[in-house]
Amino acid sequence: MLTNEFTKLLNMEYPIIQAPMAGGITTSRLVAAVSNSGGLGMVGAGYMSPEQLRIQIREIRKLTSGLFGINLFVPNDFSVTEEEVRLAQKAMQPVREQLGLQENADAEIPVFPDVYQSFVEQVKVVIEEQVSVCSFTFGIPSEEVIGELKRSGIMLIGTATTVREAIELGKAGMDAIVVQGSEAGGHRGSFLQEDQESLVGLMSLIPQVVDNVNIPVIAAGGIMDGRGLMASLCLGAKAVQMGTAFLTCVESGAHNVYKKAILAAKEDETVLTRSFSGKWARGIKNKFINEMQIHESSLPDFPVQNILTQSMRKAASSQNNPDFMSLWSGQSPRLTKDQTAEALIHSIIAEAEKLISH
Structure with a gap:
């Protein structure tokens, strides 16, 4: 039951994918450790420059001969006014003062990177470096991008939070779909419906997506152990994608204060919250989320708010201050452990095999 056509296609010993967490968590060591232990390691490349991505791909290749994948953010249109930036900066000023940061300059709109150009260049790197798997979050890439990647023999995986999104990803030519339940930590992958309508629990979502698409389904959201793996497979998923469970692993690049916060958190x-980035994401409630709650609806959309909070998050990290860090986590933090990625995978499989034999 633990191997199927999907795992065979990716040369995976076990149906376990390490979620591609952007922002430096998916270090080369973590990705390689997962692939070396029979799973599929993934790089969260959403915030990386094309050159940083190329360097990391080459680093990973020195550490593993196994397959691994890259995750990219599909760029979305966004607009922002000076007034929105000014109001957001004003709302965050007390936080900046608590962290000892200089006062904001009068609300000039920061220079935002060309997300479309960066995305195109990231795709080019994935093709040139002959990466085996490329997954996407926040939408569906253009027909041109999908065609280019497919011609290069790269497996494509989309991310859906509803059946409707999954159907559209299937129509667009994805080879598999990650279905992200409302339990999942980090950013929501929603792109067709309003965020509230997209908060479907994973155990409800898996069978409904399985019944409506004819490509492999990968379950994500709150899965931490062999029980979650077996439940997902029983409902029709071909593999699971796990984020928070790998985030607290030894090889993860997450800040130690962040790891400790998850290890100590309750369900x-x-x-x-959308206070950190302008896009809804699940994390541990802290002082920043509490203080920004009254401003949340008026904050600029992603990636604008994400750029506006960058210096604050960086300062909080360097000061070991969890009050103002984005502590993304799924809803099962009580099941996290401080262990190696290899130990995590072996314990999941041992538990799953025990359940099969009973």
């Missing part, structure tokens, strides 16, 4: 301490 009722995560909330959905």
